Amino acid sequence: LSLGYQREELLELTVQDISTNCSEESWRGLMTKLKKVKKLTYEGTQLRKDGTSFPVEIRMGLVELENNDIAISLVRDITQRKKAEEALQKSEEKYRSLFEESLDAIFISTPEGKLLDINPAGVKLFGYSSREEMLEIDIFQDLYQNPEDRRQLIERLRKEKCISNVELELKRKDGEKIYVLNSLVMKEEPGGQKVLRGILRDITQRKQLEQQLLQNQKMEAIGTLAGGIAHDFNNILGALMGYAEIAIQEIEQHHPANFHVRQILKAGERARDLVEQILMFSREKNLRKKHISLRAIVEEAVKFLLTSIPPSIKVRLQLQIPPEGSVYANPVQIYQIIMNLGINAYQAMQQTGGELFIRLTPHKVSETSMTGNLPPGSYFLLEVEDCGEGIPEKHLSRIFDPFFTTKPVGQGTGMGLSVVHGIVKDLKGHIEVESKVGKGTIFRIFIPDTSNSWVE
Known part of the structure; x- marks a missing residue:
């Protein structure tokens, strides 16, 4: 018994x-x-x-x-x-713990786009407030930048049953684009229902750094090419303007040809200014740098900017750094940044008017809070924000390219933002842009404080 x-x-x-x-x-x-x-x-x-x-x-x-x-x-x-039930419960608790505590997003869904479960990392990745909120969404419309990508993924999965490390463009609840690596398997449940089990790894920061590296390499190559062309063009331009100046001296003031030669000189001067910008962009025109008060220079540059824009544009200057806060730069470089970004902002609001915000605040970059490829240290953050028409997403990757412009012929050379980009790199800083069509654009420029031992 x-x-x-x-x-x-x-x-x-x-x-x-x-x-x-x-x-x-x-x-x-x-x-x-x-x-x-x-x-x-x-x-x-x-x-x-x-x-x-x-x-x-x-x-x-x-x-x-x-x-x-x-x-x-x-x-x-x-x-x-x-004992079997206890072992099963421990196994379930172990895998539930892996599910809940994973830093990667883990999810279960139907092929039709219904989420059945998602872990806290997934809720955080997509910017939702809770798991329950996410279980109500439509994956096709609410998570994919292009719903067709999801359909193609499902078709591939039906054939292969398992796929790994597929790069996808998805979106957060607020519409922000994110990049992920997706590994996915299709399984049939005991009841016959097919479900997808997948893992999403956020690679947004890696993609941004890759794009920034490619942009920097492209800009370096273009800068080298532009610098060489500018030097050759400068030599030709010097001869043209020199002979035009000699002609002015030999032609009587009231002679019809005198007017035409003066127009040649004016065009030559505009071309010379363009060459100066190209050389500034390519960093072949060296400017003597020194420790300067960034706040004082920005204040002076904004006063100069006010003389170049109409009263319909209200400039709001917000300076939150002390007068002694200094950077290692040439004042002309700071002027160039303020003027180019300020004029761009004015032109974006030319039809409607609006407010132009220029802010200057202290900023810290640490090992964990990466900003571009900047080394950890103290920086000054210069922000120029407008409420204009915004920049279409398809143009954002090209706005720093030399001669790229969406303005009508005669209203811009396409060199302004290229020059700003070149200056910021020369100052060992970083520039980034955020823009939404119909709402406006904000440029953020990080310039190192001279308190950093590696400055100069």
């Missing part, structure tokens, strides 16, 4: 003697319930003769025998079942 008793010994015992947590009161309650329902199944714990206990499943039935109600019980040892 599993209890370790002889039959005769058992007949001398009560139910309370061989059961744990079974008092006379609880036994009476059990019998009262049995009389009502006639059959009961429950789990309990029984005691062996040696004092050890083990789990049991008890099935009871009530029968009438010689006008007496007799309870008949079938007792089954469920030790092995309990």
